[in-house]
Amino acid sequence: MKNNIFKTCLVLSSAFMLTACGQETSNTTSTKDGKSSNLSGELTVYTAIEEELIPQYLETFEETYPEIDLNIVRDSTGIITAKLLAEGKNTEADVVWGTAASSLLELDEKDMIEGYTPKDSNKILPQYKDNLQPEKWVGNTTFMTGIVVNTQELKKRGLAIPKSYEDLLKPEYKGVIVMPHPASSGTGFLTVSAWLQMMGDEKGWNYMTKLHNNIGTYTHSGSKPAKLAASGEYPIGVSLVYSGVKQKQEGAPVEIILPEEGLGWEVEANALIKKEDKESDTLAKAFLDWAISDEVMKKYYEANGFSTMKNNFEQLEAFPEGVEEKMYADNNLKWAAEFRSTILEKWEQQYGQKAEPKE
Incomplete structure (x- = not known):
């Protein structure tokens, strides 16, 4: 399968490929390094990441998980937050990616966030992630x-x-x-x-x-x-x-x-949505692990000039000192x-x- 990015007609403006939002059964065989070529199915991801950056970031996910179809719902932070709060426990989202941590804290107050500590979360500096275990949110960048x-x-x-x-x-x-x-x-x-x-x-x-x-x-x-x-x-x-x-x-x-x-x-952060149906959990956790992997963390830095992890990335010339x-x-x-x-x-x-x- 090819990973597809979609925007719902209600909240999204520019043209991406439209795909269905249903969940498929996933195959969960993993490799030793946590990556898997056997995982398959559909995953719905809500995000506020800038539109032009999404395809750049997702390149390494698509290489690692070619059989997972991503349904990406993208809008500005306020609108994505309002959409999630309005949908509540009936939301189609499996994962929230790159959305304000303060918004995720508000969702957590409504009992919408499931705790999950992603692989390599220990690399993220403490001020840019939840201080509880398992973590309710983990930051990519600011x-x-x-x-x-x-x-x-x-x-x-x-x-x-x-x-x-x-x-x-x-x-x-x-x-x-x-x-x-x-x-x-x-x-x-x-x-x-x-x-x-x-x-x-x-x-x-x-x-x-x-x-x-x-x-x-x-x-x-x-x-x-x-x-x-x-x-x-x-x-x-x-x-x-x-x-x-x-x-x-x-x-x-x-x-x-x-x-x-x-x-x-603000911290641009990720979280696992709490759902009664756990069918998508394996895919969602694989996505959250990937979302703070070294390869994509470098891409966040190149786009934003900041990283939430300890790093030796080169300072970007275009960013003000x-x-x-x-x-x-x-x-x-x-x-x-x-x-x-x-x-x-x-x-x-x-x-x-x-x-x-x-x-």
């Missing part, structure tokens, strides 16, 4: 927020390059800033969460109210503000560092600014998960009117 600026467009408008979050409040930036909607985008939520943790509740909300005056629109994707900055439509985008790097690599006149206050960040040092040290994912619904409800009431139309 994603973090930077400020992506179109230097040509700012120069044309006579505007200086902002160096901090505080700078974004200056009146000259009114209408030229775009950032992700926190309910739709994991990047948006980690940014809001970071501001509230860095500044405290009162100052954080006051900051967002002032920033709202300068915001042109809130996007439903964490990468879209970088793309809008690259095009010049909105010269300043609060966006994924990765997305800014990608635009720069493609020749856009952008720079990625690491705000002086520090970077909000000091990303790891700038990551907000006191980031509390459990706090973010606990107050996510409350934060999003208040944010929507106060700022949601500037959200772009949903496609």
Whole structure:
């Protein structure tokens, strides 16, 4: 069989091959190194990994498990999280791959996560995985927020390059800033969460109210503000560092600014969905083992400039220096998960009117 990537018509936008979501019986013979050419069947994987990265990451899985058909359901973190919460125990997902750890913690509160410690989990640094055994979630990489600026467009408008979050409040930036909607985008939520943790509740909300005056629109994707900055439509985008790097690599006149206050960040993590029907467990655990294997961990690093495991990977030239040092040290994912619904409800009431139309 050939591994197929699909997107459900309800939540996904671009064209991948559509496959059915049913489960097939799996053959479970394994090799000594944990890999198997005999495993077969279908596995449904929910993910928020950036669309263009999924085929790159899956190359080694397809080589190792050619008889497993993967049904990939992909959308932004907020939408995938909402979909899982809405589906509850009836979800078709067998595995969640590359989705915010705070979202997985919220799913665990609903008793939707099964503990499983993948092979080689000991290589993952403790701050990037669950501290319980068996582990409810294990991280692949982190994603973090930077400020992506179109230097040509700012120069044309006579505007200086902002160096901090505080700078974004200056009146000259009114209408030229775009950032992700926190309910739709994991990047948006980690940014809001970071501001509230860095500044405290009162100052954080006051900051967002002032920033709202300068915001042109809130996007439903964490990468879209970088793309809008690259095009010049909105010269300043609060966006994924990765997305800014990608635009720069493609020749856009952008720079990625690491705000002086520090970077909000989130762990991109994996988990096993708790199901009464254990038919897919063998395939799901094989996938989770693969998801933190050395080969794909290197690919995560090459895409994001960060790894959750001890490594000697070469620093990537395209990434701005000091990303790891700038990551907000006191980031509390459990706090973010606990107050996510409350934060999003208040944010929507106060700022949601500037959200772009949903496609």
